[in-house]
Amino acid sequence: MSDEQNPKPPSDIPLGQLGAGPRDSQLQVGKPVPSSHRKKPAAPDEGGDESTGLTFPRGALAAFWKSGGLIFRSHEVVVYHDGRVAYRSNQARRRRVVQQLEPTALETLRQQIAALVAAEVPPLAPSQSPDTYAYDLLLRHGRRLHVFAAADGSIPEALRPLLATMQALIPVEG
Numbered sequence: 001m002s003d004e005q006n007p008k009p010p011s012d013i014p015l016g017q018l019g020a021g022p023r024d025s026q027l028q029v030g031k032p033v034p035s036s037h038r039k040k041p042a043a044p045d046e047g048g049d050e051s052t053g054l055t056f057p058r059g060a061l062a063a064f065w066k067s068g069g070l071i072f073r074s075h076e077v078v079v080y081h082d083g084r085v086a087y088r089s090n091q092a093r094r095r096r097v098v099q100q101l102e103p104t105a106l107e108t109l110r111q112q113i114a115a116l117v118a119a120e121v122p123p124l125a126p127s128q129s130p131d132t133y134a135y136d137l138l139l140r141h142g143r144r145l146h147v148f149a150a151a152d153g154s155i156p157e158a159l160r161p162l163l164a165t166m167q168a169l170i171p172v173e174g
Helices: 103-118 157-168
Strands: 047-049 054-056 060-068 073-080 084-089 096-100 133-141 144-151
Touching: 054 060, 060 103, 060 157, 103 133, 103 144, 103 157, 133 157, 144 157
Parallel strands: none
Antiparallel strands: 047 054, 060 073, 060 133, 073 084, 084 096, 133 144
16 A cells, blocks of 8 residues: 555544644653652752752751652651751651650661661662562761662662661651
C-alpha cells in the first residue's frame, strides 16, 4: 500500500479519545521528575548532594528521609549539632522541632555516624521495590558531608544501627 491510498488524517480531527489541539510530539530527555522526598537544589545557606537532590539544613548533624510503603508516606528527621530534632511528614509543609536529645543520646548518634563512615559502606544501594521503604541519609562528619541510601531488603549491616536510631526519632502520629 502506498501513502496515496492511506492519506494522513488532518491534524484537527480527534484520534480515538484524544481531542484536537497541540500534543506532545517529542520526548523530553533529561527533564527531572519530582520524587516524594527529594528536595529542590540546595539554597545558598544549605548543603546538599547533587546526585540525589536532597538538601542538608544549616547546622544539621544528620538528615534522614524515609519514604514509600503500601500507603505512601514520607518522613524527614533532622538532628542538629545542639541536639534539636526536627520532623516533617508528607502532610506538613514545615519542619517542627519535636524533641531535644540528651547529651548521651547525641554522643551515641555521633559515634554511630563515625562508625558508619569508618566502615566505608558504599553510598548508594539498589533501587527500591514496590511497597517497601527507601531510606536516605545525609551526615556531617568532620567537614565532610556523606550520603547513604538503602531500601528494605538491601540495607548494609553497618547502616542498620544508625537507621534504627533515626527511625526511632520519627514521632508517632495519631
